[in-house]
Amino acid sequence: MVLGKGASSSLSMNKVDGAEEMVDNSNNFTVLVADDDPLIQKLHEMHLKKFGLKVQVVENGKKAVDLCHFGATFNLILIDKEMPVMDGAEATKELQAMGVNSLIVGVTSRDSPYEKQAFMEAGLDYCFEKPLTADKINFLLQELNKNN
Amino acid sequence: MDVVNQLRRQFVDYYTSLHREGFVDDQFTQLQKLQDENSPDFVVEVASLFFEDCEKLINNMARALEQQQRVDFKQVDASVHQLKGSSSSIGAMRVKNVCIAFRSFCEAQNREGCLRCLQQVTHEYSLLKNKLQTLFRLEQQILAVGGSIPVVE
Numbered sequence: 001m002v003l004g005k006g007a008s009s010s011l012s013m014n015k016v017d018g019a020e021e022m023v024d025n026s027n028n029f030t031v032l033v034a035d036d037d038p039l040i041q042k043l044h045e046m047h048l049k050k051f052g053l054k055v056q057v058v059e060n061g062k063k064a065v066d067l068c069h070f071g072a073t074f075n076l077i078l079i080d081k082e083m084p085v086m087d088g089a090e091a092t093k094e095l096q097a098m099g100v101n102s103l104i105v106g107v108t109s110r111d112s113p114y115e116k117q118a119f120m121e122a123g124l125d126y127c128f129e130k131p132l133t134a135d136k137i138n139f140l141l142q143e144l145n146k147n148n
Numbered sequence: 149m150d151v152v153n154q155l156r157r158q159f160v161d162y163y164t165s166l167h168r169e170g171f172v173d174d175q176f177t178q179l180q181k182l183q184d185e186n187s188p189d190f191v192v193e194v195a196s197l198f199f200e201d202c203e204k205l206i207n208n209m210a211r212a213l214e215q216q217q218r219v220d221f222k223q224v225d226a227s228v229h230q231l232k233g234s235s236s237s238i239g240a241m242r243v244k245n246v247c248i249a250f251r252s253f254c255e256a257q258n259r260e261g262c263l264r265c266l267q268q269v270t271h272e273y274s275l276l277k278n279k280l281q282t283l284f285r286l287e288q289q290i291l292a293v294g295g296s297i298p299v300v301e
Contacts, residue, residue, distance in 0.1 A: 039197040039234050046182045046190060082226070109233030131175050131237040 029075040029144050030054045034064040034091065035107070036083045040130070044078060044107070047132050051141065060084050061091025068095060074102045075144050078132070081108040081119050089122035096123035103143060107132055152295035159286045163300045171279050176239030180299065195280050198238045202273045205231045209266050213259065224262060225254035231269070242272045 033044045036059045048055045056074070058064050060083040068074070077095065081088040092104055106119045106127035116127045125143075128136050166172045183190040208227040212220050232247035234240075246269045253261030287297050 037201065037230065037234060039194060039201055040237060042194060042197060043179075043237050046187065050182055082230070109229050109236070130233045131239075133175075133178065 028052075028054075029141070030073070031056070031076045031078060032064060032067065032072075032074040032102075033057045033078045034059075034061060034083065034088065035078075035080040036060055037080075040080065044132055047134070047137060048078075050134075051137055061086030061088055061094075064091050065094045065098070068098060068100050068102075073100075075148075076140060077102045077104045078107050079104060079124075081106060081110055089119055092119075092122040092124055103140065103147070105140060152290065152293050155286065155290045155293065156295055156298050159283070159290060160298050160300055162283055162286060163298075166279055166283065170241050170245075171276055172239045173241040174239065175236065177301070179239065192284055194238060195284070198234055198240065199273075199277055201234045202231065202243070202277075205234075206266070206270055206273065209262075209269075213262055213266060216259075219257070219259050219262075221254045221257045221262075225251060228254060228265075240272075240276055243269060243276060246272055 031048050031053050033041060033048070033055060035041050035044065035057075041057045041059070045055045045057055053076075056067070056072075058067065061079070062085045064077065064079065065086065077100070079088040079091060083091075086094075088106060088108070092106070095102070095104060103125050104123065106116075106124045107130055108116070108119060108127065109130050110116055110119065111129055116129070120127050126140075166176075179191050179194060205227045209224050212223045212227070228247050228250045232244055232251070235244040235247060246265055250262065250265035250269060253265055290297055
């Protein structure tokens with residue numbers, strides 16, 4: 001996992017096995033998933049819904065930007081790097097320029113520190129390597145609860 | 149032992165062997181846990197999407213590697229990279245591991261190495277597909293006799 005500029009380094013992750021032991025039971029957070037792979041869309045959506053999160057899915061960065069541009073708000077945006085039309089890095093830059101009040105997290109297959117750092121520099125708060133897991137979601141929920 | 153218990157035992161043994169032989173890892177177990185009464189076919193649906201992904205991406209890689217003189221290794225790498233992401237997300241460990249090696253050959257622009265990996269990834273995908281189809285058939289047999297699918301940790 002790579003941390004963004006604003007992230008605290010003194011985090012404690014609760015190691016949990018599943019959604020039943022989530023940190024906060026009142027998860028009214030909304031999540032936007034941006035990934036062009038239907039398999040990843042389905043997996044992310046299912047993982048997040050298990051935590052009681054409200055999920056919307058788009059297949060490219062432009063649709064993510066357009067949604068936010070037209071007033072949709074999300075607590076968390078999970079964004080892939082490689083997508084058609086507009087990739088994750090470009091979309092992240094646009095979302096940051098728009099001043100969206102969301103935690104923006106890259107979820108990528110890129111495994112080299114250099115590639116992840118390059119994605120981070122677009123303005124991500126965090127960058128995870130796929131797959132999305134209960135541990136990673138719990139970590140993000142902790143962050144969202146802290147910010148709220 | 150009655151039929152239900154026999155089938156359940158068979159399922160557990162088969163599932164355990166998939167893990168032991170490295171076909172699937174813990175991520176696959178996590179997918180089983182996500183399945184519930186609201187989404188009873190979740191794992192089968194995800195596996196189908198994965199098989200579609202594999203076929204499409206393997207075809208892309210094969211087409212790109214057909215060019216003897218000017219292989220577009222970036223294009224091959226893009227497909228391998230996507231397959232690595234899919235396979236790690238579903239827990240297809242052996243497919244994922246071939247993708248990791250495959251990417252090194254793409255980086256080195258080694259066509260022979262890439263072709264060997266293509267052969268390997270095609271083989272691993274076929275094996276996994278057969279194994280998972282067998283697993284899903286066992287599930288259907290258990291449900292058909294009124295049993296429930298065991299949860300294997």
